[in-house]
Amino acid sequence: MALRFRCEHCGKRLQVEMEPGASAMCPYCRNVVVVPADAQAVAAKPAGQPGRGAEDGQAPEEPVVESSAAVAFVAAYLPSWGTSVALHLAILLVALTLGAAHVPPPVKVEYQTETVTKDVKKFLKEEIRTAEKSRTTRKAVSTQVSQFAMKLTENPVPDVANNGLKTVEIIGIGGGGNVFGGMPGTGTGRGGGAGEGVNFFGTGGVAKKVVFVVDHSGSMTDSIVYVKHELKRSIRSLRPNQSFWLTFYSSGPTLDLPTAGHKLVPATEPNKAQAFDFIDTIIAIGQTFPEDSLKKAFECQPELIYILTDGEFDPAIQGLIKTLNAKKEVTVNTICFIYSEGEPLLKKIAADNNGVYKFVGEEDVRSMKQ
Numbered sequence: 214m215a216l217r218f219r220c221e222h223c224g225k226r227l228q229v230e231m232e233p234g235a236s237a238m239c240p241y242c243r244n245v246v247v248v249p250a251d252a253q254a255v256a257a258k259p260a261g262q263p264g265r266g267a268e269d270g271q272a273p274e275e276p277v278v279e280s281s282a283a284v285a286f287v288a289a290y291l292p293s294w295g296t297s298v299a300l301h302l303a304i305l306l307v308a309l310t311l312g313a314a315h316v317p318p319p320v321k322v323e324y325q326t327e328t329v330t331k332d333v334k335k336f337l338k339e340e341i342r343t344a345e346k347s348r349t350t351r352k353a354v355s356t357q358v359s360q361f362a363m364k365l366t367e368n369p370v371p372d373v374a375n376n377g378l379k380t381v382e383i384i385g386i387g388g389g390g391n392v393f394g395g396m397p398g399t400g401t402g403r404g405g406g407a408g409e410g411v412n413f414f415g416t417g418g419v420a421k422k423v424v425f426v427v428d429h430s431g432s433m434t435d436s437i438v439y440v441k442h443e444l445k446r447s448i449r450s451l452r453p454n455q456s457f458w459l460t461f462y463s464s465g466p467t468l469d470l471p472t473a474g475h476k477l478v479p480a481t482e483p484n485k486a487q488a489f490d491f492i493d494t495i496i497a498i499g500q501t502f503p504e505d506s507l508k509k510a511f512e513c514q515p516e517l518i519y520i521l522t523d524g525e526f527d528p529a530i531q532g533l534i535k536t537l538n539a540k541k542e543v544t545v546n547t548i549c550f551i552y553s554e555g556e557p558l559l560k561k562i563a564a565d566n567n568g569v570y571k572f573v574g575e576e577d578v579r580s581m582k583q
Contacts, residue, residue, distance in 0.1 A: 216252035413447045413519045416546050416571040420517035422477055424510040425459040428522040433497040436551055439581050441492050448488055451480035458513050462506035463499030477513050511537040521548040525555040531562055544568050
């Protein structure tokens, strides 16, 4: 016995072999319907028998369908085609997002300082030193006994870059701190100094205000690392009641410690750290023209100026310094580094300005390497 009723959703007539209250799926609207209790009981139609009306030439009735509990269950949980498309797109989007989140980061390449230094040196030797060939052939000489030899010390020579070494506590100044052949101290401890000492490559001085004027021309490619090291050591030894400034010169624009108005800064730890970072950025390039740096140095109104070069100044530099220091209020110490061509003029500049001349030769640099 079959039951016949109409779908409550679309109105189509359905026929099922189920009990009243059972669930069935409408093949027209794909909704789940419940067989009503007042469904019409009809004889089951044999399989393959045509519907009523097809025999007498009349239009066939609406087709009837059979259903079951399994079909009803599938109909209840099978999503429509629109829902299926949306579901698949959502799954695809989630997969792409998770894939992007797990993309491995790019490989970070770290370059060793030694490799970069070799590449820079190779470039500067090939491209920059050609400009220096027109200068007088140099012969390295060292006729003086340098105070720069650091003997019997267990402290390694720091590199230009910050290598994490602890800062050495300063204990002496002037004649102090020179035990075992070391450098004169720069503190106020055992040496009994006045607390305003300055020392640069073994050239001492007493001043509250000091400026360093340093050559960074291309001829210093192989040696500027040692100048940077000694410059840091000298600045590190200054006391908070002192102030300093520094400028580098070549044939290009001067490279100056970035301070407001090119003014001296107190020798505090933050200012020293800023100076060390600035020194690390300097490379050797160009030729030897110190005019602009000297003018800026005297504008700072210091008490002491250090001038370091490995080259030979134009004789007019002596007259320029004489004009800038007409009242002889500034002491000018000069340092001839590695090469001796500029030695005569540097000696005159130091003598004219109540300063000290010093030659730093290969032996001094070799002692730094050790």
